[in-house]
Amino acid sequence: MRLHPGEVEATGWRVEKLAGVLQRLRAAAPDVAGRPRVIAIDGRGGAGKSTLVERLRALVPLSGIVHTDDVAWNQAYFDWGELMVESILRPLHQGEAVDFRPPAWIEHDRPGTIRVAAGADIVWVEGTGIIREEFAPWIDASIWVQGDLDEQERRLVARDGDSVAQRQHVAAWLAEELPLMLREQPWTKATVVVAGTTELDVDPDTEIVVAPGVSRRRPCAASE
Numbered sequence: 001m002r003l004h005p006g007e008v009e010a011t012g013w014r015v016e017k018l019a020g021v022l023q024r025l026r027a028a029a030p031d032v033a034g035r036p037r038v039i040a041i042d043g044r045g046g047a048g049k050s051t052l053v054e055r056l057r058a059l060v061p062l063s064g065i066v067h068t069d070d071v072a073w074n075q076a077y078f079d080w081g082e083l084m085v086e087s088i089l090r091p092l093h094q095g096e097a098v099d100f101r102p103p104a105w106i107e108h109d110r111p112g113t114i115r116v117a118a119g120a121d122i123v124w125v126e127g128t129g130i131i132r133e134e135f136a137p138w139i140d141a142s143i144w145v146q147g148d149l150d151e152q153e154r155r156l157v158a159r160d161g162d163s164v165a166q167r168q169h170v171a172a173w174l175a176e177e178l179p180l181m182l183r184e185q186p187w188t189k190a191t192v193v194v195a196g197t198t199e200l201d202v203d204p205d206t207e208i209v210v211a212p213g214v215s216r217r218r219p220c221a222a223s224e
Contacts (some may be wrong), residue, residue: 046151046159193211
């Protein structure tokens with residue numbers, strides 16, 4: 001598996017029922033009451049976060065999703081911590097609905113709002129950079145989605161194209177993402193590590209590939 005320098009490759013991958021992983025996430029915050037559990041799903045671009053969050057939402061119909069890309073839209077790649085805490089995570093912890101139109105949406109005339117209804121069982125907060133220290137007091141459980149960079153880059157090209165402008169965007173993104181990931185090491189903090197790419201035989205409707213966890217002590221070389 002090819003990973004960015006500094007990221008640690010998980011080991012001991014095994015197939016589990018998705019419903020069992022959901023139970024483990026719930027068990028990580030057994031005393032939550034009066035508000036939804038807030039569960040973060042982090043991973044690099046193209047890892048499979050969006051697909052995974054839709055699978056999880058299907059298991060928990062009374063749940064909501066917040067995409068960090070929506071909070072960060074025309075804001076900054078990763079400098080959206082205060083917006084996330086004050087406009088989304090704090091209201092959720094108070095058991096309130098979220099109905100937030102970020103300042104950049106107003107400035108650039110993007111319609112709609114980021115909305116989560118009150119009374120949700122779980123709110124999935126999905127996006128690169130959501131597992132970090134400043135959000136730790138607000139996150140009840142988390143998933144790190146680890147995948148092979150070659151496959152992730154293929155997915156991103158299929159999704160976003162390979163124009164000069166897109167390559168420049170990716171380079172600018174990585175200039176901020178790589179130091180953030182090296183500092184935060186979200187793969188060491190996640191409740192569950194999930195394979196974004198795998199060669200194991202999996203039922204895509206009911207199963208998922210997970211690892212027991214990741215240590216800080218085995219940095220992966222860039223070529224692995």
